[in-house]
Each structure stands twice: as C-alpha cells, then as structure tokens.
Amino acid sequence: MSKEWPPRCPLPLEAIQQLLIHYLASGRGYDDASVAAAASEGNRFFQQKDFGRALDLYGIAYEVGRLHYAYRPLLHDLLLRRILCHSLLGRFEQALQECHTAAWLIPHEATCQLLFGVIYSKLGRGEEANSSFQQAVATCWDLRDLVDCLIAFFTKQHGFMDRAIRICTQVLKRNPRYPLAMLVRGDTHKCNQASKTARHSATADYTALLELDFSYQAILCRQAPKPANHTRADELLLSFHPFLQMQTPRPYASYALCRRKDPLVVASLVLLAVTKLRIMSTSGKMLRSVQQAYDELLEQRAQLQRKVYGLMLTQQPSA
Structure with a gap:
C-alpha cells in the first residue's frame, strides 16, 4: 500500500472559525492588509500581556493567511506566538498540539523544538522534554x-x-x-x-x-x-x-524572500541552508560521540577507583 501524501495546504486551527467570521464581517478580507492588521493587533496585545486576545488575533491572522497566501515563515511565526500564549495561559495540551502544527510547517526548526521542550517539561514528560532540548541544540548550537x-x-x-x-x-x-x-x-x-x-x-x-x-x-x-x-x-x-x-x-513585505520570483537566488539560498543544516547535523553527531566516549572513560575511571579502594581495604591489617 502506497504511503498517503501529506496535505500541501497548512493545517487549520480549531475554534477559530467563529472569530474569523466576525473579523471578516467587520470589513476585512483575504488580503495582505487584513493579515498584517490582525498580526499587528496581536503583537500589541501580547506586549500588553493580554494573552487571550493576542491568541485570538494571531489565530485570525493565521487562518486568513493560510487561505490567502500561505507563506510558511509568517504562519510559523504566528504559531510560535500562539504557543507562547497557550503556555502563559496554562493551556499546555493546546500548546503541544500547535507545536506539532508548527513543526509540520517548518520541520526541525530550533525555536520550535525548544518550545516543545518547555511544554513537555511543564507537562512532566521528562524523556520527551530532554529529547526536544537535545534536538534544539543539535539544530542551533547557539x-x-x-x-x-x-x-x-x-x-x-x-x-x-x-x-x-x-x-x-x-x-x-x-x-x-x-x-x-x-x-x-x-x-x-x-x-x-x-x-x-x-x-x-x-x-x-x-x-x-x-x-x-x-x-x-x-x-x-x-x-x-x-x-x-x-x-x-x-x-x-x-x-x-x-x-x-x-x-x-x-507583514508579508517584511520577509526577505516573500514572493521573490528569481529562481536562481531562491535555489542558491535553499542549497546554502541545506548545506549548513548538514554541517550542523554532522557536528552534532560528532559532539555526541565524543561526549559518549568521555562518559565511558569517566565510568571506567570510577570503576577502577572502586576496585583500588576495595584492594586497599582488603590489604589493611585487621585491628
């Protein structure tokens, strides 16, 4: 049986449709200006620590952008802000669900992996948290x-x-x-x-x-x-x-490669990103192997110290 292809259109968000209807009824539409207005309002409420309203506006911007012009870096940034809002509001399961959506949009992105680690830690899922933190460092050593x-x-x-x-x-x-x-x-x-x-x-x-x-x-x-x-x-x-x-x-225009039509420039940047990712992946594997060898040496040293200490105890004359 052939494996089913994943959907090309970004995944929709839950519980946003009613808010989207009200937003469109206020005179907005599926265009650049509507996405920019919703994102800007979301940023303003986020700075004011009104995370509930920021969450709604980021969701509206995501839904409009998803159906208008699905530029993944913008949608990814909107999801990262929504994940932070969910986390700050104590909605950890929703935050985790949208982490998976963000990871589907742009796989192996370091900040998303870092947020995975934070959410898993809040949920008390230590193994998943450690794995996510390690992937974040392997992707971005900084x-x-x-x-x-x-x-x-x-x-x-x-x-x-x-x-x-x-x-x-x-x-x-x-x-x-x-x-x-x-x-x-x-x-x-x-x-x-x-x-x-x-x-x-x-x-x-x-x-x-x-x-x-x-x-x-x-x-x-x-x-x-x-x-x-x-x-x-x-x-x-x-x-x-x-x-x-x-x-x-x-807004869309603030992203450097949004709607760029020069295929050579885009292809060159993609190749540069892939090459950098491969180098970082190789260096991460090398670092892990060195760390594993170092841990093994420490364990062997500890075993040797225990053996020497045991021999010293057996050789001491009894009182």
Whole structure:
C-alpha cells in the first residue's frame, strides 16, 4: 500500500472559525492588509500581556493567511506566538498540539523544538522534554547555554537544588558572563533551605547579574510568588532567547524572500541552508560521540577507583 501524501495546504486551527467570521464581517478580507492588521493587533496585545486576545488575533491572522497566501515563515511565526500564549495561559495540551502544527510547517526548526521542550517539561514528560532540548541544540548550537539553564530551572522546580546549581555552574565555566545562569543559580540558592551559605551565594549571583547589566533588576523584581508558577519559564525564555522576543509576526513585505520570483537566488539560498543544516547535523553527531566516549572513560575511571579502594581495604591489617 502506497504511503498517503501529506496535505500541501497548512493545517487549520480549531475554534477559530467563529472569530474569523466576525473579523471578516467587520470589513476585512483575504488580503495582505487584513493579515498584517490582525498580526499587528496581536503583537500589541501580547506586549500588553493580554494573552487571550493576542491568541485570538494571531489565530485570525493565521487562518486568513493560510487561505490567502500561505507563506510558511509568517504562519510559523504566528504559531510560535500562539504557543507562547497557550503556555502563559496554562493551556499546555493546546500548546503541544500547535507545536506539532508548527513543526509540520517548518520541520526541525530550533525555536520550535525548544518550545516543545518547555511544554513537555511543564507537562512532566521528562524523556520527551530532554529529547526536544537535545534536538534544539543539535539544530542551533547557539542555544546550548539557554537550553542548559532552562533544564536547570525545571530541575529546581522539581526540588533537585544541588543538580540545578551544578548545571548553572557548568554553563558559567563555559561562559562566565551568561546572565541567565547567574539568575537561575541565584534563584536556586535562594530556594535551597538545606545549605547554610545559600543566602550569601544567592546575593553573590544577583550582584554579579546586576553588575553585568542593571536592567536585569526588572527580571529580579518579577520573581514568581510561588515556585511552581509556570509562567516564569516563558518569561525567562522571552527575556534570554537570542531573537524570539524580536521575532514577532509581521507583514508579508517584511520577509526577505516573500514572493521573490528569481529562481536562481531562491535555489542558491535553499542549497546554502541545506548545506549548513548538514554541517550542523554532522557536528552534532560528532559532539555526541565524543561526549559518549568521555562518559565511558569517566565510568571506567570510577570503576577502577572502586576496585583500588576495595584492594586497599582488603590489604589493611585487621585491628
């Protein structure tokens, strides 16, 4: 039996049709201006933290754009914002469903994989979260420090304070001026009641963070009142992701290759992207193999140390 071909038209969203009817009845249509207006209004409400209305307007822009001119980068940006809105509103299953839609639109995109990891972590699905985080780093190596700090954040949320501190410390060894590692480690020290020096360590990390950039005071002041507050992860993601905060949906004309008719330019850029993806994939596999070999050496060293320690105990004269 031959495998069925996937649909070419982008997948529709659920529970948007009634909103779309009202939007079209207000004088809008299936055109560039209507998509741009809905996306712009969604961006405005998102900045105002009115995530419910932003979610609706991003959905309207997606549905109009899907049927008007299905330019995938724009639709993908709209879905990423909707995923963030769902996550901030606590609608994790809906966020996960739209993550799959975004991954269908543009497969193996690093930010989408990162959002998969965040949503899976909120749902308590650790294996899927780790796999998504690893794929995000394999696709975009620049996200490594951010991913490690998010893993440390969720590790802290589950009560493993010492492990979260170790992860942040490893990040700071690689990048001593990485602010998110200072912030998460400071938060972890602050919550670590078992350590007598926790308060002093937290103060040291917060001081180093403010010395790096005093504007981080705003993030410190937005500390969640409860350790389990799920919105904190999204705030950290938006604040420290290298481009997600600025990657807002925008009009068609703002996208560099939208409606470009020069086939040579488009083909050259596609080949460049494919080549870069293959290089990054190869380097990711090489890194994983080196890391695996290093872990095996550490395990062999630990076994040898245990054997030597056992021999020393057997050779000691009995008292």
